[in-house]
Amino acid sequence: MTNNSGAEAGINESLFAYPDERGHFGVFGGKFVSETLMAALQNLEAEYNRLRKDDAFQEELKRDLSEYVGRASPLYYAERLTQEAGGARIFLKREDLNHTGAHKINNCIGQALLAKYMGKPRVIAETGAGQHGVASATVAARFGLECQVYMGSEDIKRQSLNVYRMKLLGAQVVPVTSGSKTLKDALNEAMRDWVTNVDNTHYIIGTVAGPHPYPMLVRDFQSVIGEETKRQFEAQHGGLPDAIVACVGGGSNAMGIFYPFLEDRSVRLIGVEAAGLGLETGRHAAPLSEGSIGVLHGNRTYLMSDEDGQIIETHSVSAGLDYPGVGPEHSFLKDVDRAEYVAIDDNEALEAFRLLNRVEGILPALESSHAVAYGVKLAGQMSADQSIVINLSGRGDKDIPTVARIDGISIE
Amino acid sequence: MVQLSKTLSDLASDNKKALVAYIVAGDPTPGTTVPLMHTLVDAGVDVIELGMPFSDPEAEGPVIQLAHERALAHHVSLRDSLAMASEFRQTNQTTPIVLMGYLNPIEFIGYEQFAKEAEAAGINGTIIVNLPPEESGEMDPILEAHGIEPVYLLAPTTTDERAEIVCRASRGFVYYVSLKGTTGASTLDIDDVAEKMSRFRKISTLPIMVGFGVKDGASARAVADVADGAVVGSAIVKLMEQYRDDPDMLQSSVKQFVRELRAAID
Numbered sequence: 001m002t003n004n005s006g007a008e009a010g011i012n013e014s015l016f017a018y019p020d021e022r023g024h025f026g027v028f029g030g031k032f033v034s035e036t037l038m039a040a041l042q043n044l045e046a047e048y049n050r051l052r053k054d055d056a057f058q059e060e061l062k063r064d065l066s067e068y069v070g071r072a073s074p075l076y077y078a079e080r081l082t083q084e085a086g087g088a089r090i091f092l093k094r095e096d097l098n099h100t101g102a103h104k105i106n107n108c109i110g111q112a113l114l115a116k117y118m119g120k121p122r123v124i125a126e127t128g129a130g131q132h133g134v135a136s137a138t139v140a141a142r143f144g145l146e147c148q149v150y151m152g153s154e155d156i157k158r159q160s161l162n163v164y165r166m167k168l169l170g171a172q173v174v175p176v177t178s179g180s181k182t183l184k185d186a187l188n189e190a191m192r193d194w195v196t197n198v199d200n201t202h203y204i205i206g207t208v209a210g211p212h213p214y215p216m217l218v219r220d221f222q223s224v225i226g227e228e229t230k231r232q233f234e235a236q237h238g239g240l241p242d243a244i245v246a247c248v249g250g251g252s253n254a255m256g257i258f259y260p261f262l263e264d265r266s267v268r269l270i271g272v273e274a275a276g277l278g279l280e281t282g283r284h285a286a287p288l289s290e291g292s293i294g295v296l297h298g299n300r301t302y303l304m305s306d307e308d309g310q311i312i313e314t315h316s317v318s319a320g321l322d323y324p325g326v327g328p329e330h331s332f333l334k335d336v337d338r339a340e341y342v343a344i345d346d347n348e349a350l351e352a353f354r355l356l357n358r359v360e361g362i363l364p365a366l367e368s369s370h371a372v373a374y375g376v377k378l379a380g381q382m383s384a385d386q387s388i389v390i391n392l393s394g395r396g397d398k399d400i401p402t403v404a405r406i407d408g409i410s411i412e
Numbered sequence: 413m414v415q416l417s418k419t420l421s422d423l424a425s426d427n428k429k430a431l432v433a434y435i436v437a438g439d440p441t442p443g444t445t446v447p448l449m450h451t452l453v454d455a456g457v458d459v460i461e462l463g464m465p466f467s468d469p470e471a472e473g474p475v476i477q478l479a480h481e482r483a484l485a486h487h488v489s490l491r492d493s494l495a496m497a498s499e500f501r502q503t504n505q506t507t508p509i510v511l512m513g514y515l516n517p518i519e520f521i522g523y524e525q526f527a528k529e530a531e532a533a534g535i536n537g538t539i540i541v542n543l544p545p546e547e548s549g550e551m552d553p554i555l556e557a558h559g560i561e562p563v564y565l566l567a568p569t570t571t572d573e574r575a576e577i578v579c580r581a582s583r584g585f586v587y588y589v590s591l592k593g594t595t596g597a598s599t600l601d602i603d604d605v606a607e608k609m610s611r612f613r614k615i616s617t618l619p620i621m622v623g624f625g626v627k628d629g630a631s632a633r634a635v636a637d638v639a640d641g642a643v644v645g646s647a648i649v650k651l652m653e654q655y656r657d658d659p660d661m662l663q664s665s666v667k668q669f670v671r672e673l674r675a676a677i678d
């Protein structure tokens with residue numbers, strides 16, 4: 001490909017005009033898949049375009065988000081964290097209070113409803129840490145769908161609690177032993193299943209990645225986060241926040257809270273990637289900060305590859321950020337300079353994890369702790385009459401064994 | 413006419429069906445590949461599909477995934493694959509080589525640079541599995557300028573409308589992936605293949621090769637009866653796995669297997 005970036009593709013157009021009808025965000029996104037998947041994607045796209053305007057579908061989605069997920073999630077003014085940071089007022093968008101404890105359920109409810117309206121009795125999903133797997137298994141139980149979750153055999157070993165949870169929910173967890181035996185390989189395997197069983201199966205991708213229309217539809221389902229935030233901030237504080245901070249794995253919680261603010265250009269949008277052991281060590285999961293443009297999992301985006309173009313293994317203390325790619329819309333927002341991307345390493349995230357427990361009585365997911373760490377840093381550089389919103393994408397109960405182990409305490 | 417098209421049209425004028433074989437460069441070891449390519453040709457293969465190893469071979473079944481992993485254990489790269497083609501070309505200038513793989517390593521090198529190096533290595537065609545014609549607008553003219561023919565895929569789920577797009581973009585031949593699912597999955601439904609062939613023949617005059625599910629003389633024969641040629645992949649790759657520690661057995665078993673296929677389709 002040529003090296004012209006998304007910048008050329010239409011900075012004058014509204015950022016709401018993306019993706020185009022071919023699923024492109026500037027040079028990013030698209031449908032880079034084998035012919036065997038094309039019909040399935042075209043069918044999904046047609047069904048989604050129909051259902052997004054279908055009143056019955058939208059009503060049912062709204063009702064489930066409210067009565068089953070527990071939305072709207074609160075926007076909380078974190079007074080003691082604000083004092084601690086010593087600058088801008090810090091608000092937390094409490095996605096950790098959703099059913100199943102993270103933002104993942106917003107997308108899963110939407111896609112399970114899609115499956116129901118498309119008449120597909122079976123859903124599949126990929127999972128790394130198990131959060132998206134648990135959310136998928138949950139909605140499958142809720143809608144009476146058969147559910148298989150693909151999970152790398154390495155991740156199965158590391159996340160036994162979530163594996164057991166998925167089984168309790170009636171899902172089957174399928175170990176993936178190919179490649180690096182982690183999230184990216186689970187995604188490959190789920191796509192292979194989908195190609196083979198598309199007649200009765202819907203594939204619930206867990207983030208804003210994959211081939212078109214997935215980055216668009218997952219973003220749409222997650223945008224409820226940003227829409228609520230906008231309303232709540234206006235009601236509680238007035239006006240718009242000065243900055244929004246969210247962690248970026250594949251990028252779904254960040255896209256969800258960013259999207260309704262894309263055209264509010266005074267609002268800084270900041271995505272926080274995992275710097276792992278440090279960007280300089282190469283052992284991180286920060287493709288937007290350190291990667292290069294390539295093609296994986298059906299879309300063109302920033303990726304972590306070696307000099308031969310092979311996808312490399314990533315590292316982060318938080319399994320949910322451990323992904324070598326990132327949703328194509330983030331790559332686009334980076335190249336058109338609408339969003340900024342920074343990285344927070346394992347130690348900084350752990351410190352923020354402890355801090356939020358101590359000063360606010362909130363146990364954040366390690367993923368979300370990356371956003372908290374950067375948010376506190378940023379607030380400290382801003383003035384007291386400014387405000388930032390941090391997307392608290394999930395709660396940290398799942399991470400207690402990891403943090404305890406780092407503290408030298410073994411919890412069974 | 414470029415070599416791939418020429419070979420296939422020569423076969424057609426001799427009333428012969430094409431036998432196409434897929435191997436992964438560097439599987440099971442880098443030293444295996446060039447001798448294996450010659451073995452394939454000696455035993456009766458008309459076109460070699462040379463797979464470039466990739467860390468995430470999304471459309472492959474378990475057998476071919478493992479072949480990519482074996483090659484990657486030796487760090488075989490896109491450029492190493494081209495070097496193997498080059499070496500093969502020192503003594504064979506006629507058997508077409510179609511490079512088959514995934515887009516990321518090519519994006520990394522850059523399309524123009526890739527096409528230049530591939531041409532120099534004697535590559536005649538490409539099958540880039542995750543580059544459908546909708547996304548290939550930039551790639552195709554570059555390949556053409558370097559005398560390389562892009563081959564695109566048809567699947568059982570391909571509509572007539574898409575089949576037209578695919579056939580219009582393809583050069584040399586079109587490749588019908590006769591199974592839903594990944595490489596190496598289940599068995600061949602020959603009646604279904606025949607029905608699809610008659611549909612696609614109305615859309616295009618390009619030769620159609622059928623792959624996925626060819627595993628012995630009988631299935632090769634059945635495919636050759638309805639298509640212009642048969643592609644055999646997983647069945648050969650399985651021999652790589654079986655004889656990975658015995659280079660002599662590896663070559664001789666491949667030779668015997670391919671001869672059987674050749675005899676069956678002639």
Ligand SMILES: Cc1ncc(COP(=O)(O)O)c(C=O)c1O
Pocket residue numbers: 102103104129131132206207208247248249250251252253254319320321365367368393394395
């Ligand atoms: C709590 C939480 N936050 C964030 C993520 C990262 O995903 P994304 O970047 O798609 O929001 C995950 C993924 O598992 C998660 O569990």
